[in-house]
Amino acid sequence: MHENDLLMDISILYRSTQKFYDAQLKEYHLSYAQLPVLIMIYENEGIPLNEIVVRGDYDKGTISKTVKNLEALNYIRVDSSLRDKRAKALFTTEKTKQIMSQIYSIRRRWWKHLTSHMDNESFQTFVENTHDMAEVSKKISSRIENGAYYMEWKKMSLSAYEGKISSILYTGGCNFRCPMCTKKKYVFLKDEIDELKNEEIREFFRNKQNMIDAICIEGGEPFMHIHFLSSLREMKKLNYKIKIHTNGSYYEQLKTAIDQGLVDMISMSIHNSIKEYDTSIGMKGYNIDNIKKSVAYLLEGHIPYEFEIVLVKEYHTIQNVEQMANWLRGARRIVLSNYNENEDSIAKNLHPVSEDDFRIMKNIFSAQVEEVKVCYK
Ligand code: SF4
Numbered sequence: 001m002h003e004n005d006l007l008m009d010i011s012i013l014y015r016s017t018q019k020f021y022d023a024q025l026k027e028y029h030l031s032y033a034q035l036p037v038l039i040m041i042y043e044n045e046g047i048p049l050n051e052i053v054v055r056g057d058y059d060k061g062t063i064s065k066t067v068k069n070l071e072a073l074n075y076i077r078v079d080s081s082l083r084d085k086r087a088k089a090l091f092t093t094e095k096t097k098q099i100m101s102q103i104y105s106i107r108r109r110w111w112k113h114l115t116s117h118m119d120n121e122s123f124q125t126f127v128e129n130t131h132d133m134a135e136v137s138k139k140i141s142s143r144i145e146n147g148a149y150y151m152e153w154k155k156m157s158l159s160a161y162e163g164k165i166s167s168i169l170y171t172g173g174c175n176f177r178c179p180m181c182t183k184k185k186y187v188f189l190k191d192e193i194d195e196l197k198n199e200e201i202r203e204f205f206r207n208k209q210n211m212i213d214a215i216c217i218e219g220g221e222p223f224m225h226i227h228f229l230s231s232l233r234e235m236k237k238l239n240y241k242i243k244i245h246t247n248g249s250y251y252e253q254l255k256t257a258i259d260q261g262l263v264d265m266i267s268m269s270i271h272n273s274i275k276e277y278d279t280s281i282g283m284k285g286y287n288i289d290n291i292k293k294s295v296a297y298l299l300e301g302h303i304p305y306e307f308e309i310v311l312v313k314e315y316h317t318i319q320n321v322e323q324m325a326n327w328l329r330g331a332r333r334i335v336l337s338n339y340n341e342n343e344d345s346i347a348k349n350l351h352p353v354s355e356d357d358f359r360i361m362k363n364i365f366s367a368q369v370e371e372v373k374v375c376y377k
Pocket of ligand 1: 174175176177178180181182183186187219220221247269281
């Protein structure tokens with residue numbers, strides 16, 4: 001199946017359309033941005049400015065400027081409205097009427113180029129779908145979303161939160177590109193993947209307090225969602241225990257969640273020693289100050305936490321591991337596992353460390369922290 005990147009396709013379509021129109025309209029001293037407005041006035045002589053704003057979902061300041069420019073070019077005139085003398089109405093001039101057939105012809109030619117591969121029926125479907133998408137996008141772009149974006153949901157798990165029956169939600173999107181990441185689908189989000197409906201999630205948790213003790217939230221990176229804390233507040237009101245898995249790079253949000261009692265357990269990934277961190281997260285030169293602050297805050301022991309470490313032969317030497325263990329000295333728990341590539345891994349051809357090295361590395365951590373729990377994935 002062709003992997004669509006709808007956003008990129010729309011961007012290419014928009015820029016190519018603009019280039020074509022600007023070139024064709026040059027001799028009339030008009031631009032692509034002015035054209036829909038001029039056509040709207042021509043087809044609705046006497047239309048008030050406000051109506052153009054509403055119909056085209058324009059910004060009022062931008063459209064006032066466009067109208068002024070069209071007036072200065074003598075393509076339109078501004079007059080009193082016949083219906084309301086105080087309101088301004090827009091009319092095209094003789095100059096516009098002289099060139100409109102050429103303008104329509106430019107528009108027709110562009111659509112012909114674009115749709116030459118479609119039969120009549122596909123073309124009609126395309127026109128209707130495009131119109132419907134524009135209408136929906138007008139509504140959505142001005143709506144204030146109030147939740148995080150959850151992409152997947154495992155309704156019940158006996159292992160995600162130790163000693164509890166939990167439900168796991170996965171957020172989409174991550175600010176890192178760790179080569180050893182085995183959850184690519186939550187990092188590079190495809191257009192065709194739908195978000196879960198927040199209302200459906202709320203409804204489920206409102207009714208499952210007798211069955212489920214905890215909600216575990218993983219990513220991607222949950223804290224990168226601007227409405228994540230308000231989503232946590234809602235869940236917490238329902239009295240669930242909450243565990244969050246994070247990469248620790250959103251220190252302020254992490255600290256706020258802990259300080260406000262919105263989370264009961266944190267699991268933070270540690271990808272390498274401080275010195276090697278940036279390469280291990282696929283972000284050469286990345287400033288890891290926030291990660292260091294998150295580690296330091298968790299080590300203070302405000303709530304239960306664990307550091308999750310996946311050992312990868314290409315990234316972890318005995319020396320790195322010694323530095324990591326020193327950094328995490330005194331930690332309550334490290335959850336240690338060996339790399340296991342899957343079909344959703346970001347990088348291919350990475351390897352687990354040898355069994356001997358794994359044992360040695362485990363012992364290095366054990367000497368510095370309270371508990372090392374080995375996890376076989
Ligand atoms: S391993 Fe975690 S932090 Fe790294 S890219 Fe994957 S989801 Fe993001």
